[in-house]
Amino acid sequence: MSQVPPQSGLNVSYTPAQIRRNRLILLGLVVVVAGLVAFSAFGPRDAKDQSAALKVGDCFENIGTNKAAKARKLDCADPHADYKVLKMDKNGIVDTFSCSDVPGTTGSLTETGPDDSFVVCFKENDEKGGR
Known part of the structure; x- marks a missing residue:
């Protein structure tokens, strides 16, 4: 076998x-x-984003990206303060409507969400110190 x-x-x-x-x-x-x-x-969400706290006349630096901007509020004389707020529309959701009537606007930052929606119209900060 x-x-x-x-x-x-x-x-x-x-x-x-x-x-x-x-x-x-x-x-x-x-x-x-x-x-x-x-x-x-x-x-926790990014606590550094101070976009919602900006007011007219404030200056800020974008610490995010162009598509996902995050503002850090700075003194206007700070060399990193690239932008100056011209208008803060707490009820705005579309930047073209909110910023179209603001002379000197070169950009906008829009935040839309269930809790908070706003549009910040801004221009380049010409008061910042030299780098």
């Missing part, structure tokens, strides 16, 4: 301790991922 050759492949058997350890590692990873998702969704 001939013998059947052993099947190739892995024959892995885990001890109960290894199974428990693997489950704990998996549970730990799930908790970490869930924590990161919760923090990104409900965590």
